[in-house]
Amino acid sequence: MAKLPFSFYLNTDVNSLARQLIGKMLFTQIDGEITAGIIVETEAYAGIEDKASHAYGGRLTDRTKTMYLKGGVSYVYLCYGIHNLFNVVTGPLNTPHAVLIRGVEPVIGTEIMLQRRGMALLKPNLTAGPGALSKALGIDRTFNxxxxxxxxxxxxxxxxxxxxxxxxxxxxxxxxxxxxxxxPWRYYIKGNRFVSKPNS
DNA sequence: GAGTAGATCGGCT
DNA sequence: GCCGATCTACTCG
Incomplete structure (x- = not known):
């Protein structure tokens, strides 16, 4: 096992990258505690031409400027005032492409994830859905x-x-x-329990 | 099990 | 002021 190289994130085709991220393992380490899960669901957001993207039309604010960074960094933002959504920024500098991680399957540190979510039993909704997985992995806006x-x-x-x-x-x-x-810019593993609810 | 409301911040119209 | 790349809790059947 080795971290994906920086060059992996510079691909200019977000959709290709969103598909490649399926099956990869996402790690976080907080206060020495490591948690990780397999990415089972992603969505591509393609820069200034994508109406669903925050960067549509070249919009640039304190929040969205992260997307304009060079690929290989995280973009974490607050949605509905409550949820931290985690994205992978891709492409070269000033190309605001990003891949939203919508679902992971817990692999390492499951106990810690349950604790962070205040849950007793491992159920799919521990990490199915972008807000849920961020909380389970301990991702908040300080990870932006x-x-x-x-x-x-x-x-x-x-x-x-x-x-x-x-x-x-x-x-x-x-x-x-x-x-x-x-x-069709959402990708997921067919039949996986940790894919978020609507559809699948 | 399905449907609805509430939480609550950043960025528009 | 309203709505959003959402989730949970609570109602009613």
Missing amino acids: AKDLTGEEIWIEDGWDVDTESIVAAPRVGVGYAADHALL
Whole structure:
């Protein structure tokens, strides 16, 4: 097992990258406690031309400026005032492409994840859904703009998922994006229990 | 099990 | 002021 190299994140094709991230292992280390899970669901957000993206039309604010960074850092932002959503920034500098991680399957530190979520039993909803997985892995806004090859959060190779097990479907919760809402830019492992609810 | 409301921050119209 | 890349708790059947 080795961390994915910096060059992995510089791919300019977000959709290709979103698909490649399926089956990878996402790690966090907080106060010496390591938790990790296999990525089973992602969504691609393609820069300034994607109406569902925060960077649509070149929008640049304190929050979204992270997306304009060089690939290989995290973009964590607050949604609905409550949930921290974790994205992987990809592509070269000033190309605001990002991949939203929507679901992981717990592998390492399951006890710690349960504790963070205040749950007693391991159920799929521990880490199914972007808000849920962030909380389980201990990701909050202090992880924004972190180097994904560092010591606090990183990604390694995980499962070998064959192409036929990866399904492409429309993205979730972006109905407002009009003609871009139906693009099949959501990817997930067919039949996996930790894929978020709507659809699957 | 399905449907609805509440939580609560950043960025628009 | 309203709505969003959401989740949970609470109601009613």
